[in-house]
Amino acid sequence: MATEMHPDVSEILFSEEDIQGIVRRMGAQISADYADKNPLVVAVLRGAVVFTADLMRAITCPMAIDFMAVSSYGEGFKSSGVVRIVKDLDTKIEGRDVIIVEDILDSGLTLSYLVRLLESRNPASVEVAAFLVKDVADNTPAITPRYVGAHVPDEFIVGYGLDFAERYRNLPYIGILRPEVYKKK
Ligand code: XMP
Ligand code: MG
Helix, strand or coil, rough: CCCCCCCCCCEEECCCCHHHHHHHHHHHHHHHCCCCCCCEEEEEECCCCCHHHHHCCCCCCEEEEEEEEEEEEECCCCCCCEEEEEECCCCCCCCCCCEEEEEEECCCCHHHHHHHHHHHCCCCCEEEEEEEECCCCCCCCCCCCCCCEEEEECCCCCECCEEEEEEEECCCEEEEEEEEHHHCC
């Protein structure tokens, strides 16, 4: 069945099948690296929920899951790097191997803040699994994720958990949002 493209999306970058392949590869890497470590997988709400739900089912070693919700103080699309914790972990991470799961890394400021915060709690290790990394010219991301699903161009990306104004998270594919959609208003 061909995927019906949403009229606000100009291009599909990764279909459901593409996503499945990427997630399987990431799950296999993580399962090999953490075989005997029982890592804590930390999903960053809300964008990473869809990816995390798939990724955890592609992880074959023992693991646990917890959630954090953060909100960036910056206005608009660009994060400022100043992050407010809206929901913290319920799990103590001292001595544990932690994998932070994010939907997309742009400047990397959000994730570098989270990595520093969690590192201050003395875990055994903290690594990042980012489903997407945005390729932005003249911009070196503040962190390098250990696991990366795919690279995307410097456009507004929606679907598979990624939103614009809380819409489009339910699209089963990753697409480029038409600029007309976010430029009007
Ligand atoms: P930084 O710059 O801190 O930004 O790496 C990461 C956060 O910004 C959001 N973001 C996006 N969300 N489509 C989205 O739906 C995008 O193209 C996009 N680029 C950045 C996202 O919340 C991520 O956690
Ligand atoms: Mg996010």
